[in-house]
Amino acid sequence: MAEAALAIHDAPDGGLVLALSGRLVAETIPDVWRQALSALRGAVSRPVTVDAAAVDYCDGAGIALLVDLLRQPREAPVRVTNLAPSYRALLDQYDPHNLEHDLDPEPPRRPAIEEVGRTAGTVLGDLRTQIEFLGQASAALASAIRHPTTIRWKDVGLVCERAGADALPIVSLISFLLGLILAFQSAVPMKRFGAEIFVADLIGLGMVRELGCLMTAILLAGRSGAAFAAEIGTMRVNQEIDALTTMGLDPVRFLVTTRVIAAVLMTPLLSLFAMLVGMLGGAFTMLSFGIPFVTFVHEVEGIVDFSDFMAGWVKSFVFALAIAGIGCLRGLQTGAGASAVGDSATRAVVSGLVLIVLIDGVFAVIYFVLDI
Amino acid sequence: MAEPGETIIRVEGLTAGYDGNVILKNINFEVKRGEVFVILGGSGCGKSTLLKHMIGLYDVQAGHVYIDGDDIVGTEGPAREKILRKFGVMYQSGALFGSMTLLENVRLPMEAFTQLDLEQMDLLARMKLSLVGLVQFTGHLPNEISGGMQKRAAIARAMALDPAILFLDEPSAGLDPITSAELDAVIRRLAENLGVTFVIVTHELASIYSIADRVIMLDKRVKGIIAEGDPRRLRDESTDPYVHQFFHREAEVAPAAA
Numbered sequence: 001m002a003e004a005a006l007a008i009h010d011a012p013d014g015g016l017v018l019a020l021s022g023r024l025v026a027e028t029i030p031d032v033w034r035q036a037l038s039a040l041r042g043a044v045s046r047p048v049t050v051d052a053a054a055v056d057y058c059d060g061a062g063i064a065l066l067v068d069l070l071r072q073p074r075e076a077p078v079r080v081t082n083l084a085p086s087y088r089a090l091l092d093q094y095d096p097h098n099l100e101h102d103l104d105p106e107p108p109r110r111p112a113i114e115e116v117g118r119t120a121g122t123v124l125g126d127l128r129t130q131i132e133f134l135g136q137a138s139a140a141l142a143s144a145i146r147h148p149t150t151i152r153w154k155d156v157g158l159v160c161e162r163a164g165a166d167a168l169p170i171v172s173l174i175s176f177l178l179g180l181i182l183a184f185q186s187a188v189p190m191k192r193f194g195a196e197i198f199v200a201d202l203i204g205l206g207m208v209r210e211l212g213c214l215m216t217a218i219l220l221a222g223r224s225g226a227a228f229a230a231e232i233g234t235m236r237v238n239q240e241i242d243a244l245t246t247m248g249l250d251p252v253r254f255l256v257t258t259r260v261i262a263a264v265l266m267t268p269l270l271s272l273f274a275m276l277v278g279m280l281g282g283a284f285t286m287l288s289f290g291i292p293f294v295t296f297v298h299e300v301e302g303i304v305d306f307s308d309f310m311a312g313w314v315k316s317f318v319f320a321l322a323i324a325g326i327g328c329l330r331g332l333q334t335g336a337g338a339s340a341v342g343d344s345a346t347r348a349v350v351s352g353l354v355l356i357v358l359i360d361g362v363f364a365v366i367y368f369v370l371d372i
Numbered sequence: 373m374a375e376p377g378e379t380i381i382r383v384e385g386l387t388a389g390y391d392g393n394v395i396l397k398n399i400n401f402e403v404k405r406g407e408v409f410v411i412l413g414g415s416g417c418g419k420s421t422l423l424k425h426m427i428g429l430y431d432v433q434a435g436h437v438y439i440d441g442d443d444i445v446g447t448e449g450p451a452r453e454k455i456l457r458k459f460g461v462m463y464q465s466g467a468l469f470g471s472m473t474l475l476e477n478v479r480l481p482m483e484a485f486t487q488l489d490l491e492q493m494d495l496l497a498r499m500k501l502s503l504v505g506l507v508q509f510t511g512h513l514p515n516e517i518s519g520g521m522q523k524r525a526a527i528a529r530a531m532a533l534d535p536a537i538l539f540l541d542e543p544s545a546g547l548d549p550i551t552s553a554e555l556d557a558v559i560r561r562l563a564e565n566l567g568v569t570f571v572i573v574t575h576e577l578a579s580i581y582s583i584a585d586r587v588i589m590l591d592k593r594v595k596g597i598i599a600e601g602d603p604r605r606l607r608d609e610s611t612d613p614y615v616h617q618f619f620h621r622e623a624e625v626a627p628a629a630a
Contacts, residue, residue: 026486026496026533033492059534059566061488064496086565093561099498099507336515339471 004028004062006035015047015076018069021054024062033065037072045075053082063090071096130351133252133329140253141260155258156265163224163259163324164266168273170223174215175274179203179281182211187289196289197299203282204300209312212275213267214360217319220267221352225327228259229348232331233341241332256328260321267320268313275312311372315363322359323352380405380537380569381426386435388418388425394433395421397595401588405536406567408559408583410574410603413590414618419573420464422590423541426571427461428452440536457485459537460530464545466522468514474501474525475510481532500528503558505551520547524555531562537569538562544576552576556583577619589615 007019018036022028040048050069055062066080083091110118144151187199232255235241244251283296330348334340381403389395395418403409411419424430426437428444437444442455468477478497482488488496501507504524506517514522523546530538543559544552556579562568574580580587580603587606589599591614599606599615607619616622 026482026488030487030489030492034489060499060531061486061496061534064492064499067499068492068495089561089565094499094502099495099502340515 004032006032006039008035008039011047011049013047015049016043017049017051019051019054020065021056023056024058024065026059026061029061029065033068036065036069040069040072040074040078043076047076048074048078050078050080051082052080052084052087055083055087058083058087058090060090063087063094066091067094067096067099071099129333130326130329133332134325136252137256137260137325137328140250140257144253144257144261150253151261152254152258156262159259159262160266162227163220163262164270167219167223167266167270171216171219171270171274172277174219175207175212175278176281176284178211178215179207179278179283180285181281182206182278183282183285187285191289196286197291197295199282199286199289200291200296200299201303203279204304205308207275207278207282208304209308210360212278213271213312213316213319214356215278216267216271216274216316217323217356218353220263220270220320221323221327221349221356224263225323225348225352226345228324228327229330229334229344230341232328233334233344236332236334237336237341251332252328256325256332259328260324263320263324264317267323268316271313271316307372311363311367315360318359318363319356322355326351326355378405379403380440381409381571382436382438383426384436384438386422386425386437387433388421388430388435389433390421390430394595395592396425396590399435399596401597401600403569403571404585405569406563407585408563408570408572410572410580410584410587411590412574412580412587412618414592417590417592418595419590420541423539423571423573427459427539428456457533458535459539460533460535462523462526462530462538462540462543464541466514466519466526468522468526468529470514473511473513474506474517474528477514477525478529478532481529485533497528497532500531501525503531504528505554520551523547524551527555534566535568537571540570540572540574542573542575544574544579549578552579553582559583577621589618 004020004022004024007021009017009019011017016039018039020032020036024032036050048069050066052058052066058066066083070078070080072078080091183199183203186202187196190196190199232241235255241251241255244254279300283293286296287293327348330344330351333347334344379402383399383401386399387394387397388399399422411422413419421430425432426444428437432445435445439455440458442451444452444455447455468474469480472480475494475497478500479493482493482496486493498507498510501510504527506521506525506528509517509521509525514525517525523543527538527540527543530540540559543555547555559570559572560583563570570583572583584603586601587599587603588597589606590596591598598612599610603619606615610616610619
């Protein structure tokens with residue numbers, strides 16, 4: 001491949017001649033380009049002739065070099081001579097002085113106080129949207145329960161499988177490990193006081209009242225909440241939501257109800273499972289501390305009563321409602337473009353986790369007041 | 373590198389499809405350097421499938437695709453990358469990167485594969501965008517412009533490295549007649565002045581007559597090529613009823629009841 005080259009010499013009329021030669025393509029011209037520009041800038045008041053007689057080949061990058069030379073702000077003119085007609089046709093496609101006229105609006109610069117106000121407005125607006133959506137979803141759910149035949153049960157079944165049955169392995173694994181680690185970490189110090197038997201109480205109460213449903217909810221938010229947001233977000237990007245709306249079908253009823261019903265049906269079952277498997281993990285650890293399985297079960301039976309179980313289990317229904325609802329809402333709020341779907345999934349998970357903490361806090365206060 | 377008029381793409385015995393289904397069977401044709409070559413056919417006949425297999429996006433079931441002498445089928449590693457550098461592709465949907473401005477989209481291949489300065493790349497990217505009438509939108513994100521504009525920006529990105537071959541999947545669909553005609557002119561200029569070879573999938577008859585040197589027509593009933601040649605000659609001289617129907621925009625007439 002012939003390299004590109006630049007020869008600079010003075011013209012008899014006092015001007016400067018830049019003689020280009022060889023192949024002017026992206027691979028060969030970076031150095032030539034820099035040299036030519038620097039020569040041009042060093043002779044602002046002298047007329048410059050770019051002689052392309054010895055150019056063997058010139059692609060878009062070579063043409064860009066010529067355009068760049070022609071568009072430099074100068075006192076004396078620059079002209080390109082002896083360029084082969086086929087390359088001249090390519091060069092003539094461009095107006096060197098009209099390549100920078102962007103229509104892009106400058107992002108408005110606002111005072112800091114205005115930015116704070118706008119952000120606060122956005123946050124409050126988002127809260128309002130969430131509350132409105134919760135009302136809308138609840139109304140759609142109530143209507144669906146009154147008219148069960150309007151529910152697309154096939155879709156409910158599919159979501160149940162994806163959000164419920166398919167989540168069983170990860171829920172089991174995390175709960176088992178949680179029980180195992182919790183038991184081990186508490187048994188070691190308690191053994192010093194000969195109180196390791198009370199680890200069973202800790203695991204039983206902890207898993208049933210709090211951790212079983214909490215871990216399931218966190219997994220639901222990360223797994224199904226994000227999936228709902230991504231699915232519905234992709235439908236938004238593909239204009240499927242617009243199609244539903246123009247058909248006269250309510251997207252909330254059509255898409256959200258099925259997912260919320262499935263989540264509310266599946267999450268309590270997963271929570272139950274998580275409680276049991278978590279306790280199993282704890283019992284497994286206690287075996288190594290010399291406490292037999294029967295003793296462990298007996299101890300748990302003694303400390304955990306039905307109200308403890310219900311106190312934990314009831315929360316899982318509310319978690320399911322909130323997480324599935326927020327996942328669907330974030331999906332429906334998706335903007336345009338591929339990154340918008342990712343943003344929606346992220347916001348679904350973050351909002352879901354915040355809601356879990358809030359709801360758990362509210363329940364804690366209620367249980368404290370009711371002395372449950 | 374192939375000289376003007378020499379074969380730059382050769383498709384030999386290509387059988388292609390998805391998941392074991394055969395959509396195209398034993399396809400053979402050649403594309404000459406500097407030629408504007410158009411793949412035609414009704415919906416679902418496998419035009420885009422052929423294109424995707426020619427550019428190595430999917431594995432072929434049988435056959436070979438030689439790009440400038442190198443077989444893309446079964447070639448991996450640096451040898452494959454060398455083949456990929458020889459062509460640019462514009463996808464049907466545009467496939468611009470949503471998080472990047474138009475300028476950044478067009479500049480991306482230059483950043484990866486050239487030693488040019490940022491300013492030089494910016495100028496080159498602006499020139500590519502000006503070719504498709506988008507120089508005023510360089511700072512826009514893809515979702516801030518219309519679908520037709522996205523398509524034009526995608527063509528600019530495909531041309532970023534001045535490849536010897538450009539594959540365009542439905543470039544005119546969704547464009548207004550004026551922009552479509554301007555795009556046709558750009559294609560002709562690049563083919564005639566730089567010897568760029570174009571392989572274009574399109575339905576636009578007006579566009580085909582103004583740009584195509586040669587066309588092949590696919591038909592799903594035979595899963596292959598039913599016509600090949602100059603589009604005007606095919607329109608005026610072909611005796612195949614489907615080809616006639618296609619070029620004369622006639623609806624299929626159901627046979628009259630006996």
